[in-house]
Amino acid sequence: MLHSWGGVDLVLDCAGIRSGKLFFGFISYRPDRNLEVSVTWIQLEPAQQLLQSPRNQQSKQSLRGVMAQKINQAKDPGPPHGAVTGQYADEEYFMNVALLFAKKSRDPKSKVGACIVNEEGKIVGIGHNKMPNGREDDFPWKRGGSRGLDTKYPYVCHAELNAIMNKTSVDVKGCTIYVTRFPCNECAKAIIQSGIKHVVYLSKPSAEDPIEREAAERLLSGIGPRQFLSKTEADELLKSILPALNE
Numbered sequence: 128m129l130h131s132w133g134g135v136d137l138v139l140d141c142a143g144i145r146s147g148k149l150f151f152g153f154i155s156y157r158p159d160r161n162l163e164v165s166v167t168w169i170q171l172e173p174a175q176q177l178l179q180s181p182r183n184q185q186s187k188q189s190l191r192g193v194m195a196q197k198i199n200q201a202k203d204p205g206p207p208h209g210a211v212t213g214q215y216a217d218e219e220y221f222m223n224v225a226l227l228f229a230k231k232s233r234d235p236k237s238k239v240g241a242c243i244v245n246e247e248g249k250i251v252g253i254g255h256n257k258m259p260n261g262r263e264d265d266f267p268w269k270r271g272g273s274r275g276l277d278t279k280y281p282y283v284c285h286a287e288l289n290a291i292m293n294k295t296s297v298d299v300k301g302c303t304i305y306v307t308r309f310p311c312n313e314c315a316k317a318i319i320q321s322g323i324k325h326v327v328y329l330s331k332p333s334a335e336d337p338i339e340r341e342a343a344e345r346l347l348s349g350i351g352p353r354q355f356l357s358k359t360e361a362d363e364l365l366k367s368i369l370p371a372l373n374e
């Protein structure tokens with residue numbers, strides 16, 4: 128995509144999200160000089176606003192996080208929250224670890240996985256939703272609106288809590304938690320109390336209990352949870368918003 132601006136030809140090359148804001152990178156190119164002069168990051172608008180704009184409703188599902196492939200191709204200007212060093216491919220890797228652990232869950236309906244990563248980019252905790260240790264066969268996996276004693280809800284230990292409890296480091300202060308599902312309000316409290324500073328989640332299914340969801344949102348608002356985007360989704364997002372930029 129070639130644009131001309133003040134005698135400089137600009138090649139739109141990459142885009143990404145930093146701290147919940149959507150950025151576009153332009154590789155500037157002067158015909159009289161060498162290719163690739165610089166990469167500039169321009170903040171456009173909060174990503175959530177972009178997701179909600181009617182123009183982008185059709186791609187709402189795909190507007191869910193980071194434009195990973197493009198970012199991987201670009202030189203990484205730094206970690207999104209100061210939590211992960213190195214390339215953005217790390218993000219995909221950590222979310223995949225969380226997904227791998229979700230697979231271990233015996234919950235027939237909702238398998239959740241979590242992976243805690245420290246500021247050096249090392250995994251220091253993993254967990255999935257499971258019944259309490261040693262009591263794995265003692266409680267039902269049944270669902271039920273009433274959430275009574277014959278359902279899983281009063282017994283199951285959530286993935287985030289397990290990841291925190293399973294930590295291999297002294298503490299998880301300043302860490303990032305990659306979790307396959309938006310945390311509930313109880314996990315939000317555990318995340319905050321443990322000192323985890325960043326939350327990256329994959330899916331956000333509609334909540335059974337809107338009060339609990341709202342509480343989770345409020346609790347995590349200080350952390351600014353961020354939704355993860357796969358490589359494919361990132362490319363879709365780029366494609367879907369390019370026409371709008373060219374209007």
Ligand SMILES: O=c1ccn([C@H]2C[C@H](O)[C@@H](COP(=O)(O)O)O2)c(=O)[nH]1
Pocket residue numbers: 234236237238239255256270279283284285286287308309310311314335
């Ligand atoms: O933050 C969360 C929220 C939920 N979970 C677990 C607990 C249960 O095993 C399922 C939720 O069951 P539904 O059938 O989808 O109601 O997910 C968790 O680990 N972390």
